[in-house]
Amino acid sequence: MNKNKENNVQHKPNMHHNTINGSNNKMINGDNFEYNHFEQKFITILAPENIIQNEYSENYYKYIGKFKELEGYLFCKLFGFKEKDYNFTSTTLKFGKAIIDWTIGSTLFPIRLLEQFQQEMAMDFDLKENEIINQRWTAMSEYFKGNLQKSLELYQSLLTRIKHGEYIESYFKDDILIDGRNIDIQYEEENNKYKPKNEFQKEIDKNKHILANPMYDRIKINIYESAHKSSFDYKYQSKYTIIYSNGIENICNEIQNLIYVTIFWGSITHLQLSRKLLAEVLHLYADSLNDEKLYLSTLKMLILENNQKKFKKLFNSLRYKFPSTHSTEFINNLLLQRNSVINFYITEYNCILYELFGRYLSNPEYLKLENEMLNKIEITSKINISNIYNILKALKCNITRISNKEKMFNIFLEYFENNYSRFYMEIAEIMNSMELEYLTKNELVLFGQVLDKLVMEKERHSLNIINSIVNYRNITKLDKYSDIINESSHNIIVNNISKNEDNCIIVKNIIEIMESRAEMREKSPYVYTGYANEYTIGRDAFSLENYTAELENLILKKLFPLAVKILASKNQSRYEKIRHIRILSNLLIEHPTPKYKDIISNIISKMDLESMDDEAFRSRTEQDLITNKRMLDFLLDNISQENMINDFCETILSQEDCILEVLRCFDFINKKIKLNNTFLEKQLYFIFKYSYNTDFDIDVKCKSYSILRMLLKTSYEINMLNFIKTNANICTFEEAREIVNILKNESIEKQYIKEIKEKLLENNNYNVRGITNKYL
Numbered sequence: 146m147n148k149n150k151e152n153n154v155q156h157k158p159n160m161h162h163n164t165i166n167g168s169n170n171k172m173i174n175g176d177n178f179e180y181n182h183f184e185q186k187f188i189t190i191l192a193p194e195n196i197i198q199n200e201y202s203e204n205y206y207k208y209i210g211k212f213k214e215l216e217g218y219l220f221c222k223l224f225g226f227k228e229k230d231y232n233f234t235s236t237t238l239k240f241g242k243a244i245i246d247w248t249i250g251s252t253l254f255p256i257r258l259l260e261q262f263q264q265e266m267a268m269d270f271d272l273k274e275n276e277i278i279n280q281r282w283t284a285m286s287e288y289f290k291g292n293l294q295k296s297l298e299l300y301q302s303l304l305t306r307i308k309h310g311e312y313i314e315s316y317f318k319d320d321i322l323i324d325g326r327n328i329d330i331q332y333e334e335e336n337n338k339y340k341p342k343n344e345f346q347k348e349i350d351k352n353k354h355i356l357a358n359p360m361y362d363r364i365k366i367n368i369y370e371s372a373h374k375s376s377f378d379y380k381y382q383s384k385y386t387i388i389y390s391n392g393i394e395n396i397c398n399e400i401q402n403l404i405y406v407t408i409f410w411g412s413i414t415h416l417q418l419s420r421k422l423l424a425e426v427l428h429l430y431a432d433s434l435n436d437e438k439l440y441l442s443t444l445k446m447l448i449l450e451n452n453q454k455k456f457k458k459l460f461n462s463l464r465y466k467f468p469s470t471h472s473t474e475f476i477n478n479l480l481l482q483r484n485s486v487i488n489f490y491i492t493e494y495n496c497i498l499y500e501l502f503g504r505y506l507s508n509p510e511y512l513k514l515e516n517e518m519l520n521k522i523e524i525t526s527k528i529n530i531s532n533i534y535n536i537l538k539a540l541k542c543n544i545t546r547i548s549n550k551e552k553m554f555n556i557f558l559e560y561f562e563n564n565y566s567r568f569y570m571e572i573a574e575i576m577n578s579m580e581l582e583y584l585t586k587n588e589l590v591l592f593g594q595v596l597d598k599l600v601m602e603k604e605r606h607s608l609n610i611i612n613s614i615v616n617y618r619n620i621t622k623l624d625k626y627s628d629i630i631n632e633s634s635h636n637i638i639v640n641n642i643s644k645n646e647d648n649c650i651i652v653k654n655i656i657e658i659m660e661s662r663a664e665m666r667e668k669s670p671y672v673y674t675g676y677a678n679e680y681t682i683g684r685d686a687f688s689l690e691n692y693t694a695e696l697e698n699l700i701l702k703k704l705f706p707l708a709v710k711i712l713a714s715k716n717q718s719r720y721e722k723i724r725h726i727r728i729l730s731n732l733l734i735e736h737p738t739p740k741y742k743d744i745i746s747n748i749i750s751k752m753d754l755e756s757m758d759d760e761a762f763r764s765r766t767e768q769d770l771i772t773n774k775r776m777l778d779f780l781l782d783n784i785s786q787e788n789m790i791n792d793f794c795e796t797i798l799s800q801e802d803c804i805l806e807v808l809r810c811f812d813f814i815n816k817k818i819k820l821n822n823t824f825l826e827k828q829l830y831f832i833f834k835y836s837y838n839t840d841f842d843i844d845v846k847c848k849s850y851s852i853l854r855m856l857l858k859t860s861y862e863i864n865m866l867n868f869i870k871t872n873a874n875i876c877t878f879e880e881a882r883e884i885v886n887i888l889k890n891e892s893i894e895k896q897y898i899k900e901i902k903e904k905l906l907e908n909n910n911y912n913v914r915g916i917t918n919k920y921l
Contacts, residue, residue, distance in 0.1 A: 208266075209405065211238075212405055219245050219248075224438075236262055237265060243258050248404060251482070277313065277321070278409075280303060281299075282411045283299055291488040293488075297325075297332050308348065319349070322348050324413050324414050325345040327413070329343055330343065335489065335529060337528070368403070373429065396426055400426070417487070421450045437469060441470065444470070447459065449482065449485060453493065465877060468875040471505050471910070472875075473909050476506065479498060480498070496535045499515070504543065504878070504910050511546065515543070518539060519549060519553060521533075521536055534567075537571040544578045544580075545915060546911050546912075550588045551588055554595050560572065561595075566602070570608060572595070576595060576596060579616070581617060593617060596617055600614075603629070611629070611640075615630070619643055634654055638651060638655065648691040649693060649695045656682075656699070660703075663707065666718070681724055681727070681728065683731065684731040684734060688735055700732065704732075708729060708748050712749070715755045715757070719766070720764075722770055726774060729745050730776060730813065733780045734814070752774065756770065768796065772792075772806050772807055772810055775810075780817070790825055790829070794828055797835065804839070805848060808852070809851075812848055815855060818855055820858060826856065830856060830861050836848075836849040843879050846880060850883040850884075853868070857887070857891055869887070870904055875908070878916075881913040884905065889921065905917040906918070
């Protein structure tokens with residue numbers, strides 16, 4: 146080993162004419178700017194000796210060797226194994242253990258141990274106080290203490306040294322600039338400021354090479370390669386393959402080493418990215434093994450690394466499959482690990498907890514979070530504008546549980562006084578969702594004041610507040626906002642429906658809107674304009690109490706011609722064709738007269754299955770259209786009940802994409818099906834279990850209850866009631882609505898209703914308990 150290696154000092158670069166020359170006289174790493182000519186010995190003790198050959202310096206092994214006794218610690222902590230006690234007296238090992246605990250959310254960031262550890266490393270590796278690495282260590286300590294400004298000042302000092310041309314290894318300079326940029330952005334965001342150009346980013350933009358640190362990259366590549374190989378092997382193993390090890394223990398040890406290296410370099414960004422890396426590895430293994438505990442661990446790491454978007458996506462995809470995702474135990478774990486959240490992200494962390502889990506929290510914990518959310522959006526000198534949108538969205542998710550509505554309304558009024566116009570739309574959405582019948586007198590007065598402000602800003606900001614207006618008028622009996630109600634057909638329809646106005650007028654208005662849209666589609670297929678609201682005619686519109694000579698004339702002269710036009714045209718979408726088949730079906734269910742059957746049979750005979758492609762968000766397949774036509778054929782007595790059910794069951798088993806539409810049809814004609822065939826009962830029992838468990842989309846789960854309703858009238862009644870009782874205390878709110886509906890409207894023994902109600906009231910979802918008490 147040469148002397149410079151022994152002293153941990155890199156060779157002084159060749160300097161000529163204020164440049165640093167690489168091989169073939171090219172600038173090192175593509176840097177094309179000049180450095181001042183002065184001697185600077187920069188310590189690179191952990192850098193690979195030869196990156197291509199993946200050889201590390203002796204000092205790297207010396208440093209990593211200090212943590213040898215902690216090997217396996219991350220693996221044991223994640224998966225509950227206990228190979229040894231991991232109790233140490235040395236500062237290095239105590240810190241090494243503590244930083245892993247912090248990474249996975251078990252403890253506070255170990256500031257005191259970090260500073261002691263850094264002092265020990267400074268002595269072991271002969272690092273002087275004026276070295277850049279010491280300055281980064283200090284900045285890291287200040288950052289994790291929450292002193293963002295102090296940390297930024299230290300990085301600005303480092304930026305000045307870089308600008309003055311001080312020689313710093315390219316990969317280490319990149320590391321410094323990235324940390325400085327990110328801290329600067331966080332500081333500006335926290336103080337509601339915006340810079341057109343970040344000074345650190347300007348310096349980064351001067352580099353031609355890709356920002357990289359060979360040490361981090363080499364370790365991360367090893368980790369990703371191992372994780373992807375293991376994941377692939379598990380997903381595609383043959384039934385005869387025996388896998389003796391999934392490699393995750395070795396990967397955990399590699400991640401530990403990455404964390405320890407990151408700490409030495411003082412990189413705040415890469416320390417945070419270690420959590421991201423761990424989350425990605427856990428997700429790979431969770432997917433390949435379909436392991437519930439691994440999924441829960443992935444969620445915990447995703448929220449710790451502040452990846453809200455990915456956390457929500459994964460949570461929403463899992464919560465119907467694994468009830469443990471909204472269990473008290475899991476939520477308590479998320480609450481406990483808040484101590485490990487970086488100070489800058491704590492409001493965002495609490496916001497996502499409140500948004501997704503507010504309905505599941507105990508009353509004391511909920512009230513704490515609600516109060517914190519409201520405090521964070523109050524207009525004060527410390528308000529962080531960037532948090533307001535997400536908090537308002539979270540408040541809407543907990544609208545039925547908000548306790549301090551007066552404070553919320555007063556905050557909204559302040560927003561209008563201070564022209565916080567970017568949030569008016571979110572305020573309008575919250576107001577539209579309010580249940581006014583539960584407001585106190587003072588709350589209702591404040592609601593009216595906020596509504597007045599929204600009305601004043603309605604045109605300027607295109608606010609949709611018709612639901613707020615209609616609900617407020619109905620509760621207060623005040624004749625206000627009539628001009629807004631009468632300004633559009635949609636507003637008139639909403640108002641008339643809410644007041645149970647003349648049914649014939651409502652049906653006429655809806656038909657006219659559908660006629661206008663059908664005409665537009667004929668002229669310009671694939672063009673959708675003014676489709677913010679959906680319109681259809683429900684079964685109640687044709688009920689005996691609503692049926693009049695005027696309505697019959699409207700059906701014959703307006704509805705039937707419209708149905709012919711839509712069903713027979715290639716320019717109309719499948720979605721619209723299905724909608725009109727259902728309107729005709731509603732009419733037949735209420736009035737199965739020979740006259741109507743003849744007319745509708747004639748309309749259906751002219752139907753063209755070829756249709757315009759639907760918009761993505763309302764897409765329907767040709768099979769979906771055929772399924773609805775089969776339902777209408779049954780109502781027209783063109784096919785038997787048995788044939789229809791057999792067709793439906795075959796579609797469910799053979800075409801997974803069509804399960805939901807078939808279940809919608811079962812739900813639509815539930816009352817018309819009379820089971821008196823043992824084979825059909827068995828067939829539907831199997832289809833119910835298959836539908837409920839095959840697809841974890843909540844709509845499919847809920848619509849499968851349409852089959853359960855039919856089976857309640859068969860020999861499977863007890864099976865179905867026990868199924869409901871088993872699910873009641875762990876089901877989601879959406880599923881609970883189906884259960885409450887069944888208990889309320891079906892003929893069920895009182896003892897079963899009592900037992901199921903008790904189980905529903907044990908559910909940890911506040912809204913489930915709320916609808917149970919309200920309707921049962």
